[in-house]
Amino acid sequence: MVSHETEKPQSAPAGRQAGVGGDGSGRQVAQGDRGRTTIADGVVEKIAGLAAREVPGVHAMGGGIARTLGTVRDRVPGGTSSRSSVTRGVKAEVGEVQCALDLDLVVDYGYAIADLASEVRESVITAVERMTGLEVVEVNIAIDDVKLPDEEDEEDSGRTIR
Incomplete structure (x- = not known):
């Protein structure tokens, strides 16, 4: 008698319940025995x-233009500010x-940039791996600016004083 068994995928590393494969829509699909995520x-x-953003010393995120446009977008009533500000x-x-x-x-003045980048990297890797099950292979960090103590925040610069 000839056996017609199909090979089962190898089990994922400890802590992972499913492998992930692309579905062509810009999303990733985790496939398990009982469905897809x-x-x-x-x-x-x-x-x-x-x-x-939870790491002390991170003042803001995004390049100069992205922060400026994001600040304007955040002020527009009914805009998509919550999602855009979180992912900026x-x-x-x-x-x-x-x-x-x-x-x-953008980092606050006084923080050691190398140490801060290391803390941000660890925080991001821990959160993403814990919540998604994906392995984070790299976190590239670009420091776009340093917020000096006497500088006005971009969020405050559009306000008028009466």
Whole structure:
């Protein structure tokens, strides 16, 4: 008698219940024995953005133009400010079982940039891996500016004094 068994996928590393494969829509699909889980790139970007902002010394995220446009967009009633402000300065590239992230940061003056970048990297990796099950292979950090103590925040610069 000839056996016609199909090979089962190898089990995922400890802590992971499913492998991830692309479905062609810019989303990644985790496939398990009982269904699929889809994780959008924006989900990973939100998680990473929140984790980075929790680190003391991170003043803001995004390049100068992105922050300026984001500030204007945040002031428009009914705009998409909550999602855009959380993901501002974060770009995720999600693959089959791994992801890579690029972060643009503005740091507060007085913090050691190398130490701060290391703390941000650890915070982001921990949060993304814990929440998504994806392996974070790299977190690239670009420091776009340093917020000096006597500088006015961009959010405050559009206000008029009466």
